[in-house]
Amino acid sequence: MATKTATLTITDIEAVELTLAYIHALDELANQVGLALRDVFEQLEHINRADIEQFIAEATPFTRAGATEAADLASAYLAEITGAPIRPSDLTMPEVAFDGPFLRTWHQLKEGYTYQEARESGASIAELTGRDATRDGASARMGQPGTKVRGWRRVITAGACEWCQVVGTQIYRTQESATFGHHGCKCEIVAVPYGTDPGKAINKVRLTELRKSGAVQRVSEARERSRERERERRY
Numbered sequence: 001m002a003t004k005t006a007t008l009t010i011t012d013i014e015a016v017e018l019t020l021a022y023i024h025a026l027d028e029l030a031n032q033v034g035l036a037l038r039d040v041f042e043q044l045e046h047i048n049r050a051d052i053e054q055f056i057a058e059a060t061p062f063t064r065a066g067a068t069e070a071a072d073l074a075s076a077y078l079a080e081i082t083g084a085p086i087r088p089s090d091l092t093m094p095e096v097a098f099d100g101p102f103l104r105t106w107h108q109l110k111e112g113y114t115y116q117e118a119r120e121s122g123a124s125i126a127e128l129t130g131r132d133a134t135r136d137g138a139s140a141r142m143g144q145p146g147t148k149v150r151g152w153r154r155v156i157t158a159g160a161c162e163w164c165q166v167v168g169t170q171i172y173r174t175q176e177s178a179t180f181g182h183h184g185c186k187c188e189i190v191a192v193p194y195g196t197d198p199g200k201a202i203n204k205v206r207l208t209e210l211r212k213s214g215a216v217q218r219v220s221e222a223r224e225r226s227r228e229r230e231r232e233r234r235y
Contacts, residue, residue: 015081015198022077023155023188026070030134033066037130038123041101047122049102055126056098063096063130067137074141082148082193086141094136101126131186139189143175151192152178153199156206160187168203 040058044051075086105122109115142152151171156164164187171192172178178189190199 012196012198012201015193015196016201018077018080019155019190019198019202022073022190025073026135026138026188027186029066029070029073030131033062033134034127034130036062038127041123041126042119047102047105047119052099052102055101059098059126059130060096063133064093066130066134067094067140070134070137071141074138078142078147078149078191081191081198084148086144086147092140094133094140096129096133098129100129135188139175139179142189142191143179147175147191148194149191150194152189153192153197153203154178154187155190155199155202157186157188160206165207168199168207171197 037059040055040062044055078086101122104125105118108118108121113121151173152175153171154164154168156168160168164185168187175189192199
């Protein structure tokens, strides 16, 4: 029988360490793919509609590789956290909104931004697109049939918004129902195995850190300012 500390069993601590290692590895991979797509977009000579096909052709190998490697990471994590091997299965590649960087650039130009500012904004979306495609690969593997867990939890990041903090307190019955977020959200979906809940322990620590730093209060104030501007716009 595992000995206990004041708050967590040894098994719980190992689960937390394993989960943090998985999140770190997935984030590093997502960063690499995101930067690769940013570079592809920045290297385009033009940003006309005809250039979207070139972007897709050059970016697709990166998103496919990222999604596949992320799925492998998820398989290894699930096998370790549940103690049961994960059966290999065909990975359904995530749908990627490759036109997103172009749409953002065109929108910024219409709003009066300079060409350089609009291109930079589009490049940021290209980076987010690569990150999201990678995470979607992990999510697809996490949600495959036969995974024996009691639920799924969203693990918040150090800079999580107020909304993410709230939804991070919940356990979701399926991986699919836990997979949502705002644009650029970096929260990760992790398994809640039987007998332990590493995501809950991680969220508890991070929420404490956010409150101490004043980040929670700043998010609340920013949201109220946004609501006030919306009220002024309407009336």
